[in-house]
Amino acid sequence: MSDKPEKFIDENGLRLDGRRVDEIRPMKMEIGVLSRADGSCYLEWGKNKVLAAVYGPRELHPRRLQKADSALIRYRYNMAAFSVEDRIRPGPSRRSIEISKVSREAFEPVVLTHLYPGAVIDVFAEVLQADAGTRTAAINAASMALADAGIPMKGLVSACAAGKVDGQMILDLDKAEDNFGDADIPMAITSEGEITLLQMDGDITQEEFKKAIEMCKEGCRQILELQKETLKNKFAKLDEVEIPDEEEDVSALVESTLEPSEEEEESDIPKIEDAEEDIIDDDEIDDKSEDEESDYEDVEIVEGESSFEDVDEAESPEDEEEETA
Numbered sequence: 001m002s003d004k005p006e007k008f009i010d011e012n013g014l015r016l017d018g019r020r021v022d023e024i025r026p027m028k029m030e031i032g033v034l035s036r037a038d039g040s041c042y043l044e045w046g047k048n049k050v051l052a053a054v055y056g057p058r059e060l061h062p063r064r065l066q067k068a069d070s071a072l073i074r075y076r077y078n079m080a081a082f083s084v085e086d087r088i089r090p091g092p093s094r095r096s097i098e099i100s101k102v103s104r105e106a107f108e109p110v111v112l113t114h115l116y117p118g119a120v121i122d123v124f125a126e127v128l129q130a131d132a133g134t135r136t137a138a139i140n141a142a143s144m145a146l147a148d149a150g151i152p153m154k155g156l157v158s159a160c161a162a163g164k165v166d167g168q169m170i171l172d173l174d175k176a177e178d179n180f181g182d183a184d185i186p187m188a189i190t191s192e193g194e195i196t197l198l199q200m201d202g203d204i205t206q207e208e209f210k211k212a213i214e215m216c217k218e219g220c221r222q223i224l225e226l227q228k229e230t231l232k233n234k235f236a237k238l239d240e241v242e243i244p245d246e247e248e249d250v251s252a253l254v255e256s257t258l259e260p261s262e263e264e265e266e267s268d269i270p271k272i273e274d275a276e277e278d279i280i281d282d283d284e285i286d287d288k289s290e291d292e293e294s295d296y297e298d299v300e301i302v303e304g305e306s307s308f309e310d311v312d313e314a315e316s317p318e319d320e321e322e323e324t325a
Protein backbone atom coordinates (compact mmCIF):
# COMPACT_ATOMS: atom_id res chain seq x y z
CA MET A 1 0.00 0.00 0.00
CA SER A 2 1.21 3.51 -0.78
CA ASP A 3 2.23 5.84 2.05
CA LYS A 4 0.11 8.53 3.59
CA PRO A 5 0.34 11.70 1.50
CA GLU A 6 1.72 14.76 3.31
CA LYS A 7 -1.27 16.85 2.29
CA PHE A 8 -4.59 15.87 0.76
CA ILE A 9 -5.71 19.39 -0.18
CA ASP A 10 -3.37 21.95 -1.78
CA GLU A 11 -3.26 25.73 -1.34
CA ASN A 12 -5.81 26.12 -4.16
CA GLY A 13 -8.30 23.91 -2.36
CA LEU A 14 -7.79 21.05 -4.80
CA ARG A 15 -7.41 17.38 -3.87
CA LEU A 16 -4.67 15.03 -5.06
CA ASP A 17 -6.70 14.00 -8.12
CA GLY A 18 -7.56 17.64 -8.91
CA ARG A 19 -11.12 17.59 -7.54
CA ARG A 20 -12.67 20.30 -5.41
CA VAL A 21 -13.65 19.26 -1.88
CA ASP A 22 -17.32 18.96 -2.88
CA GLU A 23 -16.79 17.25 -6.22
CA ILE A 24 -17.62 13.63 -6.94
CA ARG A 25 -15.54 11.42 -9.21
CA PRO A 26 -16.68 11.05 -12.84
CA MET A 27 -19.41 8.43 -13.11
CA LYS A 28 -20.91 6.56 -16.03
CA MET A 29 -23.42 3.75 -16.16
CA GLU A 30 -25.19 1.49 -18.60
CA ILE A 31 -28.26 -0.66 -17.99
CA GLY A 32 -29.40 -3.90 -19.56
CA VAL A 33 -25.88 -5.26 -19.93
CA LEU A 34 -26.64 -8.87 -18.93
CA SER A 35 -29.05 -10.85 -21.06
CA ARG A 36 -29.84 -13.55 -18.45
CA ALA A 37 -30.65 -11.15 -15.62
CA ASP A 38 -34.05 -9.50 -15.33
CA GLY A 39 -32.27 -6.21 -14.81
CA SER A 40 -28.62 -5.17 -14.78
CA CYS A 41 -26.28 -2.22 -14.63
CA TYR A 42 -22.57 -1.68 -15.16
CA LEU A 43 -21.23 1.37 -13.37
CA GLU A 44 -17.85 3.07 -13.31
CA TRP A 45 -17.13 5.69 -10.69
CA GLY A 46 -13.57 6.99 -10.68
CA LYS A 47 -11.54 3.77 -10.60
CA ASN A 48 -14.43 1.70 -9.17
CA LYS A 49 -16.06 -0.79 -11.53
CA VAL A 50 -19.23 -2.49 -10.39
CA LEU A 51 -21.76 -4.81 -11.99
CA ALA A 52 -25.24 -5.28 -10.54
CA ALA A 53 -27.75 -7.95 -11.54
CA VAL A 54 -31.34 -8.40 -10.41
CA TYR A 55 -33.37 -11.60 -10.66
CA GLY A 56 -37.06 -11.71 -9.81
CA PRO A 57 -39.55 -11.30 -8.45
CA ARG A 58 -39.75 -15.11 -8.50
CA GLU A 59 -41.17 -17.70 -6.14
CA LEU A 60 -38.96 -18.19 -3.11
CA HIS A 61 -37.68 -21.68 -2.32
CA PRO A 62 -37.59 -23.23 0.18
CA ARG A 63 -41.13 -22.14 0.96
CA ARG A 64 -40.50 -21.83 4.69
CA LEU A 65 -38.51 -18.66 3.92
CA GLN A 66 -41.44 -17.03 2.12
CA LYS A 67 -43.13 -13.99 3.62
CA ALA A 68 -46.91 -14.22 3.45
CA ASP A 69 -47.48 -10.53 2.81
CA SER A 70 -44.45 -9.35 0.86
CA ALA A 71 -41.46 -10.26 -1.25
CA LEU A 72 -38.09 -10.90 0.38
CA ILE A 73 -35.19 -8.83 -0.89
CA ARG A 74 -31.82 -10.57 -0.87
CA TYR A 75 -28.73 -8.49 -1.54
CA ARG A 76 -25.28 -9.92 -2.06
CA TYR A 77 -22.31 -7.54 -2.17
CA ASN A 78 -19.17 -9.29 -3.31
CA MET A 79 -15.66 -8.15 -4.10
CA ALA A 80 -13.91 -10.09 -6.84
CA ALA A 81 -10.60 -11.58 -5.66
CA PHE A 82 -8.81 -9.42 -8.24
CA SER A 83 -10.62 -6.18 -7.42
CA VAL A 84 -8.05 -4.85 -4.93
CA GLU A 85 -4.26 -4.61 -4.62
CA ASP A 86 -3.99 -7.56 -2.24
CA ARG A 87 -6.07 -10.47 -3.46
CA ILE A 88 -9.26 -11.01 -1.45
CA ARG A 89 -10.11 -14.52 -0.29
CA PRO A 90 -13.19 -15.56 -2.27
CA GLY A 91 -16.44 -16.08 -0.42
CA PRO A 92 -18.36 -14.08 2.16
CA SER A 93 -16.45 -12.19 4.82
CA ARG A 94 -17.65 -10.32 7.86
CA ARG A 95 -17.30 -7.09 5.89
CA SER A 96 -19.23 -8.27 2.83
CA ILE A 97 -22.03 -9.72 5.00
CA GLU A 98 -22.37 -6.41 6.80
CA ILE A 99 -22.39 -4.41 3.57
CA SER A 100 -24.99 -6.77 2.08
CA LYS A 101 -27.20 -6.30 5.11
CA VAL A 102 -27.10 -2.50 5.24
CA SER A 103 -27.48 -2.26 1.45
CA ARG A 104 -30.57 -4.46 1.51
CA GLU A 105 -32.02 -2.20 4.17
CA ALA A 106 -31.27 0.81 1.98
CA PHE A 107 -33.73 -0.60 -0.58
CA GLU A 108 -36.44 -2.04 1.64
CA PRO A 109 -38.28 1.29 2.14
CA VAL A 110 -38.54 1.95 -1.62
CA VAL A 111 -39.27 -1.43 -3.22
CA LEU A 112 -43.01 -2.19 -3.27
CA THR A 113 -42.50 -5.66 -1.87
CA HIS A 114 -46.14 -6.01 -0.76
CA LEU A 115 -47.06 -6.54 -4.41
CA TYR A 116 -45.27 -9.89 -4.48
CA PRO A 117 -46.10 -12.02 -1.43
CA GLY A 118 -44.11 -15.23 -1.29
CA ALA A 119 -41.59 -13.98 -3.84
CA VAL A 120 -37.90 -13.14 -3.70
CA ILE A 121 -35.99 -10.37 -5.43
CA ASP A 122 -32.29 -11.18 -5.66
CA VAL A 123 -29.77 -8.38 -6.06
CA PHE A 124 -26.15 -9.25 -6.80
CA ALA A 125 -23.51 -6.51 -6.67
CA GLU A 126 -20.10 -7.58 -7.93
CA VAL A 127 -17.17 -5.25 -7.39
CA LEU A 128 -14.72 -5.83 -10.23
CA GLN A 129 -12.32 -3.03 -9.35
CA ALA A 130 -12.25 -1.17 -6.05
CA ASP A 131 -11.00 2.26 -5.14
CA ALA A 132 -13.09 3.21 -2.07
CA GLY A 133 -16.79 3.90 -2.08
CA THR A 134 -17.66 0.47 -3.44
CA ARG A 135 -20.73 -0.04 -1.21
CA THR A 136 -22.16 3.24 -2.47
CA ALA A 137 -21.19 2.46 -6.08
CA ALA A 138 -22.91 -0.93 -5.71
CA ILE A 139 -26.08 0.71 -4.35
CA ASN A 140 -26.20 3.13 -7.28
CA ALA A 141 -25.80 0.25 -9.72
CA ALA A 142 -28.30 -1.97 -7.88
CA SER A 143 -30.87 0.82 -7.93
CA MET A 144 -30.54 0.99 -11.70
CA ALA A 145 -30.65 -2.80 -12.11
CA LEU A 146 -33.89 -2.91 -10.07
CA ALA A 147 -35.41 -0.22 -12.28
CA ASP A 148 -34.16 -2.05 -15.38
CA ALA A 149 -35.87 -5.21 -14.11
CA GLY A 150 -39.11 -3.24 -13.86
CA ILE A 151 -39.41 -3.77 -10.11
CA PRO A 152 -41.99 -1.29 -8.79
CA MET A 153 -40.32 1.23 -6.50
CA LYS A 154 -41.31 4.51 -4.87
CA GLY A 155 -38.19 6.01 -6.41
CA LEU A 156 -34.52 5.44 -7.07
CA VAL A 157 -31.87 5.19 -4.36
CA SER A 158 -28.61 7.11 -4.78
CA ALA A 159 -25.53 6.80 -2.60
CA CYS A 160 -22.20 8.46 -1.91
CA ALA A 161 -19.83 9.10 0.99
CA ALA A 162 -18.48 12.18 2.70
CA GLY A 163 -15.32 12.22 4.79
CA LYS A 164 -12.66 14.30 6.43
CA VAL A 165 -9.05 14.94 5.45
CA ASP A 166 -6.65 17.74 6.51
CA GLY A 167 -9.36 18.95 8.89
CA GLN A 168 -11.79 19.60 6.01
CA MET A 169 -14.95 17.81 4.98
CA ILE A 170 -14.81 16.28 1.50
CA LEU A 171 -17.22 14.45 -0.78
CA ASP A 172 -16.68 11.03 -2.38
CA LEU A 173 -13.42 9.73 -0.93
CA ASP A 174 -10.93 7.88 -3.10
CA LYS A 175 -8.75 5.09 -1.74
CA ALA A 176 -5.99 7.28 -0.22
CA GLU A 177 -8.55 9.60 1.38
CA ASP A 178 -10.47 6.60 2.72
CA ASN A 179 -7.40 4.78 4.05
CA PHE A 180 -5.55 7.73 5.58
CA GLY A 181 -8.35 10.22 6.20
CA ASP A 182 -10.03 11.01 9.53
CA ALA A 183 -13.60 9.96 8.71
CA ASP A 184 -15.72 8.10 6.15
CA ILE A 185 -19.51 8.52 6.15
CA PRO A 186 -21.35 6.59 3.43
CA MET A 187 -25.03 7.40 2.87
CA ALA A 188 -27.88 6.28 0.64
CA ILE A 189 -30.74 8.68 -0.01
CA THR A 190 -34.04 8.03 -1.78
CA SER A 191 -35.39 10.38 -4.43
CA GLU A 192 -37.84 11.53 -1.73
CA GLY A 193 -34.95 12.63 0.47
CA GLU A 194 -35.13 9.80 2.99
CA ILE A 195 -31.79 8.56 4.28
CA THR A 196 -31.85 4.78 4.14
CA LEU A 197 -28.19 4.07 4.86
CA LEU A 198 -25.92 6.04 7.14
CA GLN A 199 -22.68 4.67 8.50
CA MET A 200 -19.72 6.35 10.08
CA ASP A 201 -16.10 5.48 10.61
CA GLY A 202 -13.96 8.10 12.38
CA ASP A 203 -14.37 11.10 14.64
CA ILE A 204 -16.14 14.27 13.62
CA THR A 205 -17.97 17.10 15.34
CA GLN A 206 -21.72 17.70 15.16
CA GLU A 207 -21.15 20.59 12.73
CA GLU A 208 -18.99 18.40 10.53
CA PHE A 209 -21.66 15.72 10.57
CA LYS A 210 -24.26 18.24 9.37
CA LYS A 211 -21.86 19.32 6.64
CA ALA A 212 -21.37 15.68 5.63
CA ILE A 213 -25.12 15.23 5.24
CA GLU A 214 -25.40 18.39 3.14
CA MET A 215 -22.52 17.28 0.92
CA CYS A 216 -23.95 13.79 0.44
CA LYS A 217 -27.37 15.20 -0.38
CA GLU A 218 -25.85 17.27 -3.15
CA GLY A 219 -23.72 14.35 -4.38
CA CYS A 220 -26.76 12.07 -4.42
CA ARG A 221 -28.79 14.71 -6.24
CA GLN A 222 -26.21 14.72 -9.04
CA ILE A 223 -26.13 10.93 -9.13
CA LEU A 224 -29.93 10.79 -9.23
CA GLU A 225 -29.90 13.06 -12.29
CA LEU A 226 -27.52 10.70 -14.06
CA GLN A 227 -29.65 7.70 -13.06
CA LYS A 228 -32.80 9.35 -14.39
CA GLU A 229 -30.99 10.40 -17.57
CA THR A 230 -29.82 6.82 -18.12
CA LEU A 231 -33.34 5.46 -17.74
CA LYS A 232 -34.82 8.16 -19.97
CA ASN A 233 -32.27 7.39 -22.68
CA LYS A 234 -33.22 3.74 -22.67
CA PHE A 235 -36.94 4.36 -22.82
CA ALA A 236 -36.64 7.19 -25.35
CA LYS A 237 -34.85 4.72 -27.60
CA LEU A 238 -37.67 2.23 -27.20
CA ASP A 239 -40.17 4.99 -28.12
CA GLU A 240 -38.36 5.68 -31.37
CA VAL A 241 -38.92 2.15 -32.61
CA GLU A 242 -41.73 1.79 -35.12
CA ILE A 243 -44.36 -0.72 -34.10
CA PRO A 244 -44.59 -3.38 -36.82
CA ASP A 245 -47.77 -4.93 -38.20
CA GLU A 246 -49.07 -7.70 -36.00
CA GLU A 247 -48.12 -10.41 -38.48
CA GLU A 248 -44.53 -9.18 -38.78
CA ASP A 249 -41.84 -11.01 -36.90
CA VAL A 250 -40.83 -8.76 -33.99
CA SER A 251 -37.65 -10.61 -33.05
CA ALA A 252 -35.49 -8.49 -35.35
CA LEU A 253 -36.99 -5.38 -33.84
CA VAL A 254 -36.22 -6.46 -30.30
CA GLU A 255 -32.64 -7.19 -31.31
CA SER A 256 -32.14 -3.82 -32.93
CA THR A 257 -33.61 -2.08 -29.90
CA LEU A 258 -31.45 -3.78 -27.33
CA GLU A 259 -28.19 -4.01 -29.19
CA PRO A 260 -26.79 -0.62 -30.21
CA SER A 261 -24.31 -0.41 -33.06
CA GLU A 262 -20.61 -0.02 -32.23
CA GLU A 263 -20.63 3.74 -32.87
CA GLU A 264 -23.65 4.17 -30.66
CA GLU A 265 -22.21 2.18 -27.78
CA GLU A 266 -19.61 4.75 -26.77
CA SER A 267 -21.86 7.79 -26.90
CA ASP A 268 -24.91 6.15 -25.36
CA ILE A 269 -23.44 5.72 -21.92
CA PRO A 270 -24.50 8.85 -20.08
CA LYS A 271 -21.78 10.52 -18.05
CA ILE A 272 -22.29 12.55 -14.94
CA GLU A 273 -20.90 15.62 -16.73
CA ASP A 274 -23.74 15.39 -19.28
CA ALA A 275 -26.38 14.97 -16.64
CA GLU A 276 -25.14 17.97 -14.65
CA GLU A 277 -26.17 20.31 -17.49
CA ASP A 278 -29.68 19.07 -17.08
CA ILE A 279 -29.91 19.33 -13.30
CA ILE A 280 -33.23 20.67 -12.11
CA ASP A 281 -32.97 22.92 -9.09
CA ASP A 282 -35.40 21.10 -6.89
CA ASP A 283 -35.62 20.15 -3.24
CA GLU A 284 -36.06 16.50 -4.02
CA ILE A 285 -33.32 15.58 -1.65
CA ASP A 286 -33.90 17.17 1.73
CA ASP A 287 -32.71 16.76 4.24
CA LYS A 288 -12.53 -2.32 5.96
CA SER A 289 -10.50 -6.14 5.23
CA GLU A 290 -11.71 -9.69 5.12
CA ASP A 291 -12.95 -11.06 8.44
CA GLU A 292 -12.14 -7.79 10.11
CA GLU A 293 -14.41 -6.04 12.54
CA SER A 294 -16.20 -3.25 10.74
CA ASP A 295 -15.27 0.27 11.69
CA TYR A 296 -18.68 1.53 10.78
CA GLU A 297 -21.42 2.32 13.14
CA ASP A 298 -24.65 1.38 11.49
CA VAL A 299 -26.99 4.22 12.30
CA GLU A 300 -30.53 2.90 12.08
CA ILE A 301 -32.65 5.44 10.24
CA VAL A 302 -35.40 3.31 8.81
CA GLU A 303 -38.07 1.84 10.95
CA GLY A 304 -38.37 -1.88 11.24
CA GLU A 305 -35.80 -3.89 13.11
CA SER A 306 -33.62 -6.05 11.01
CA SER A 307 -30.86 -7.80 12.83
CA PHE A 308 -27.46 -8.82 11.62
CA GLU A 309 -28.54 -12.44 11.96
CA ASP A 310 -31.06 -11.75 9.20
CA VAL A 311 -28.28 -12.31 6.72
CA ASP A 312 -27.80 -15.86 7.66
CA GLU A 313 -26.69 -18.69 5.49
CA ALA A 314 -30.25 -19.80 4.84
CA GLU A 315 -30.94 -16.54 3.04
CA SER A 316 -28.16 -16.81 0.54
CA PRO A 317 -29.18 -17.71 -3.00
CA GLU A 318 -26.48 -20.40 -3.08
CA ASP A 319 -28.18 -22.22 -0.23
CA GLU A 320 -31.45 -22.14 -1.96
CA GLU A 321 -29.84 -23.90 -4.89
CA GLU A 322 -28.33 -26.48 -2.57
CA GLU A 323 -31.61 -27.08 -0.84
CA THR A 324 -33.56 -27.42 -4.04
CA ALA A 325 -30.87 -29.58 -5.71
Ligand code: UDP
Binds near residue numbers: 086095175178184289
Ligand atom coordinates in the same frame (compact mmCIF):
# COMPACT_ATOMS: atom_id res chain seq x y z
N1 UDP B 1 -10.27 -2.67 0.43
C1 UDP B 1 -9.26 -3.59 0.21
N2 UDP B 1 -9.41 -4.85 0.75
C2 UDP B 1 -10.49 -5.20 1.50
C3 UDP B 1 -11.48 -4.24 1.72
C4 UDP B 1 -11.34 -2.99 1.17
O1 UDP B 1 -8.29 -3.30 -0.46
O2 UDP B 1 -10.57 -6.36 1.98
C5 UDP B 1 -10.13 -1.32 -0.18
C6 UDP B 1 -11.03 -1.18 -1.41
O3 UDP B 1 -10.36 -0.38 -2.36
C7 UDP B 1 -12.22 -0.45 -0.85
C8 UDP B 1 -11.56 0.48 0.14
O4 UDP B 1 -10.52 -0.30 0.73
O5 UDP B 1 -12.94 0.22 -1.84
C9 UDP B 1 -12.46 1.02 1.21
O6 UDP B 1 -13.11 -0.05 1.85
P1 UDP B 1 -14.33 0.19 2.80
O7 UDP B 1 -14.42 -1.00 3.70
O8 UDP B 1 -14.27 1.53 3.40
O9 UDP B 1 -15.60 0.11 1.81
P2 UDP B 1 -16.01 1.00 0.58
O10 UDP B 1 -15.49 2.40 0.83
O11 UDP B 1 -15.39 0.40 -0.65
O12 UDP B 1 -17.49 0.95 0.56
